[in-house]
Amino acid sequence: MWPVRSNSRFLAQVLASWRPDGVLPACLGLGMERFQALVTRHLPTLCMDPWLMASHEPDAGRFQERRDVVQLLLDLSSHGEAEVDRLDWSEIIAHGCMGNGHLYHDLGFANRDMLNQLMATYFAPLKQLNHRNMKWKKFIYRQLCQREGIYVCRSPSCASCVDFRTCFETSS
Numbered sequence: 001m002w003p004v005r006s007n008s009r010f011l012a013q014v015l016a017s018w019r020p021d022g023v024l025p026a027c028l029g030l031g032m033e034r035f036q037a038l039v040t041r042h043l044p045t046l047c048m049d050p051w052l053m054a055s056h057e058p059d060a061g062r063f064q065e066r067r068d069v070v071q072l073l074l075d076l077s078s079h080g081e082a083e084v085d086r087l088d089w090s091e092i093i094a095h096g097c098m099g100n101g102h103l104y105h106d107l108g109f110a111n112r113d114m115l116n117q118l119m120a121t122y123f124a125p126l127k128q129l130n131h132r133n134m135k136w137k138k139f140i141y142r143q144l145c146q147r148e149g150i151y152v153c154r155s156p157s158c159a160s161c162v163d164f165r166t167c168f169e170t171s172s
Contacts, residue, residue, distance in 0.1 A: 007085070008042040010118045014092065015039075015046070017108030023099030024107070028092045029066075038088050062098055068144055069094035076126035076143075089122045093140075103137040112136070 018024060027035035039046055073090035092107070099106030104115035115136055119127040130139045145152060 007121055010089075010114070010121075011038065011042045013110075013114060014108045015043070022106070022108070023101075024092070024095050028088075029095040030088055030091055034088060037084075041085070059098060066091075066094040066098065069097050069140060072140065072143055072147070073123055073126065076123055076129070078122055078124040086122050089118065097137055097140060102135065103140075 014024070014028065018028075028038075030038065070090045073093060074086065077086040077090065093103070096103050096107040102112070104110075104112045107115065109115050109118075112135075116127070116133075119130075119136065126140075126143075129143070130136070134142070
């Protein structure tokens, strides 16, 4: 039986699609204790497979990059949600950003809609900033660049940019 917490569906989807050779590391990059606490909070009846805890470790060379993504997410998180969930999801999303695919895919979601729902739940201020529905990984890194005063876009506005379709997606 699934718990009544509606936000549990995000974790259930990530765990259901998790692969040892995927982007997300062992324990979703949270460490054993935090991972078990997250699963217990959201999916208390789940019997965990040992392979979830025995895969690859995060790339240590990208530690600062992950920290920057985590900090951006925490700075723009929804304060109505439990702080521990916001912290866990910021870490999981940051690890997902280390992959080469679309963020929703690297997290194990079937489409962008579920990622949009997760972002609206845990990171509403960031979701509001992404009002034009830019692809999430591009948007997160664009926000990081803007924080540093780095503007690398080819065009002064998205509407006139030849790469508009590369950054924005109109369908799932």
